[in-house]
Amino acid sequence: MPELPEVEVVRRGLARWVVGERIASVAVLHPRPVRKHVAGPDDFAARLRGRVITDVARRGKYLWCELDDDHALLAHLGMSGQMLLEPPDAEDEKHLRVRFTFDADAGDREPSPGGGPAHGAAPGDHLGGRELRFVDQRMFGGLSLVPLVTTPDGLAGGTGRGPGGEPAPSAPQVPVGVEHVARDVLDPLLDVEAMVARLRGRRTTVKRAILDQTLVSGVGNIYADEALWRSRLNAERATSSLPAAVVLDLLEDLKVVMTEALAQGGTSFDSLYVDVNGSSGYFERGLAVYGRAGKPCPRCGTPIVREAFANRSSHRCPRCQPDPHA
DNA sequence: CCCGGATCCTGCTGGC
């Protein structure tokens, strides 16, 4: 399930390959992934045709291609969304939903006004006639075409850029519909103290709080469980009962676990492929509790337990993360 | 406003 690290892997791949490319055609093969584009699939396709992708940015789990007309092609991968670059003659994926093709001669030889793509396209990088495919089995994700706006804090943006993967400056704007999303723990412009205060101000439990994308973005069920384990916190702890230092440590653990996952995802990344099952190398080796019910806690050996949580599940070590109500 | 639960989707798995 794509959470922040998986989405960032996709962002980097897209930034490398499609920045500077001009969209030649858009084929919407299933209407649902474009449902958020209110003007409909035909309008979506028609307005994207001819646009040049100038940058690829991200905030939390939202990903977008900035275009040359102050709009963005906004994407959310949902549970099972993929962005794949494939040769045109590659067989269509079973759940191929939207296909983008690009002009054959765009990008690599036409410098943009600012002196070429600021990021991505290094010498020798060529799209090579490949097309971009949005593949999504369960269609919780989607695409839309929306204007870019500056957010109220005046700095806006999510994590963008960083050709070498270093902490990157934030994008100057976010797409309409993403303004409510908080910065994520990898965002260099994140105000950690303010985030701690907001988290502690909520009258809810700590896992619910870190899954709330308006408080801290990019966190899903997997990394929530992993970070709580690292912080030795039970998911049911009340946020208001946690000292600021504990919440600060939890945010740091989120950053650590996501950074490690990102490093793993980056190594096995070849053609923008992010497995629907999340089965990159990281998931085999790095997870301490998620999906490991009955297996020993890496820290103390106590068997991990799986519990119901908000129509899904939580995983924890019963010894390291004792029930606060017990 | 704030919180929590239901809902959307499809394919896979497991029980009978």
Added chain:
DNA sequence: TGCCAGCAGGATCCGG
């Protein structure tokens, strides 16, 4: 072997 319930879960909507 076939059928169907249950499960996976991010975002959004809605009721309290």
